[in-house]
Amino acid sequence: MTIFLTRNERRALRRILGLLKISKRGFWLSLFLGVMGLGSAVGLSATSAWLITRASQMPPVLDLAVAATAVRMFGVFRAFFRYLQRLASHSVALRGMDSLRLGIYDTLMDGPADRVATLKRGDLISRTGADVDEVGDLVVKSLLPSCVTGIVGVGTVIGFALVWPPAALILGLSLVLSGVVGPLLSMRATRLGEIAQQDSEKELAIASHHVIESADELQVSGKLDDAIGAVNQASDRLNRARALAARPAAFAVALDKLAMGCAIVGIFLVATGPASLSFIPAVMFAVLILTPLAAFEGTAELGAAAAQLVRSAQAAVRIDDILGPEPEKDTTHSVPETSSSALSAKDLAVGWPSGPVVAEGINLELTPGKRIAIVGPSGIGKTTLLYTLAGMLPPKEGHASINGAETWQADRSELTARISLTTEDAHIFATTVYENLRVANAALEPEKAAELLEAVGLADWLKALPHGMDTQLGTGGTSISGGERRRLLLARALAAPAPLMLLDEPGEHLDAHTSAQILTRLLEGSGSGRGILIVTHRLSELDSVDQILVMNGDNVARVSDSGTHAELVARSHYYRHALGAES
Secondary structure, eight states, X not given: OOSSOOHHHHHHHHHHHHHHXXXXXXXXXXXXXXXXXXXXXXXXXXXXXXXXXXXXXXXOTHHHHHHHHHHHHHHHHHHHHHHHHHHHHHHHHHHHHHHHHHHHHHHHHHSOTHHHHTSOHHHHHHHHTHHHHHHHHHIIIIIHHHHHXXXXXXXXXXXXXXXXXXXXXXXXXXXXXXXXXXXXXXXXXXXXXXXXXXXHHHHHHHHHHHHHHSHHHHHHHTOHHHHHHHHHHHHHHHXXXXXXXXXXXHHHHHHHHHHHHHHHHHHHHHHXXXXXXXXXXHHHHHHHHHTHHHHHHHHTTHHHHHHHHHHHHHHXXXXXXXXXXXXXXXXXXXXXXXXXXXXXXXXXXXXXXXXXXXXXXXXXXXXXXXXXXXXXXXXXXXXXXHHHHTTSSOOSEEEEEETTEEGGGBOHHXXXXXXXXXXXXXXXXXXXXXHHHHTTOTTOOHHHHHHHHHHTTOHHHHHHSTTGGGOBOOGGGTTSOHHHHHHHHHHHHHHSOXXXXXXXXXXXXXXXXXXXXXXXXXXXXXXXXXXXXXXXXOXXXXXXXXXXXXXXXXXXXXXXXXXXXXXXXXXXXXXXXXXXXXX
């Protein structure tokens, strides 16, 4: 069992802390304020001990004036600096967490689609939510308390050494016992607990998200009680795992109190020895006895700081898992500037990185104004082809390029400025109708957004909404029908300024008449001037398409035929049969 951080945890923590982008100025300010706050507590304890003891000797009042003022000053400074330190440290941590989340989203956006495709949504939310919080807590709950305690502890020991070296030795050993051995026990307890509860937390997140997202479907199917039971079972396993790890942590807390008692009793016993009393004034004796009470305030936080270090390191590992390996260097290339964009595939073979080739031998060229359709049976690799053309998946063989630059290696921002991709399961965000369209074009005006909704047949729907364009939609589009969701996604696709548009099943969840009407308007009207490539099962709507690629095959699909709608009807038995099956 590794008590300290493993090599993998250290590597992941270094990488994630880089994405955290901690402000050095803010961190040093927080450290200074923390040292001043804890130092004021030690000063308050020492000054109070001196004042009480000296006052018992009944000296002139003026002899106590400075000490009395110092007690008030340290008391005010203790609260004042701690308050400022909380503000400064939380500001650093929260800003860092924002930077980390943005860094994660940017990395996932620029990375391959298969990196997140295998993650369940509850697990993904846990990693970008709770795990990011754990990494952010590293600053507030681990790094700063450790540094502050170390600095003030060393300063206190040095101060004791100037007064009486034996007391400094006893205090130093006691601080090491509390500040090193205790945190090591806490780290062990945390590691035991984290290992035991890691799977339980993941299961709880997935089960809870399943109930929240699919409550209606589960209720209809009669499985809601079973799903809630699964949530309760995961919660029980999590509680048992946490209880299992509590014993070492409790012992670490007791060790801190034991070390403080050892320091006080040890100094008392040594100082009251016959060889020591003549060298220690009574006032300083009280200071040496009572000051450790404040010196151990810092070490009391180190157990929690050590536990937080382990939790943050393991959270960093989980975040690092979804980010994938760090690139050795920037391998992206700029897309050449040309008068018009051209997306081409040459002898292209496609498939998921961890899977086999699903389609090969694909050749096409999409330019502004050209309309291409890809048809074929379900599961043959048409959607995988769209992902590859859009640069989200690397080609298995051949080339997919935009203006001569490989889409897979092209700069992401330059690529999305030229190509927009709308998949069948594209996300509807839990925000307004207008903001869902602005996802594709931040400069979209409300008037233009209304025109796009009208173009896809949502004008009456928009008028019926209680707040029009400002109506809030449910997570994932659960508050709208499948047909409305599909048309809203088409409006978003039209809002994108990219000259080339890739659409996956634009007529899905629409009746034949509505689908034909919208697709015709898309191909002949609203999409004029753009290059449009669509994947569809509905052949009757493709009479205005410039080129249709028919994909077929058993294990590996290929383009079995190519031509216009009229040409394929005339010569392809498969195409005619599929067209007849629609009617």
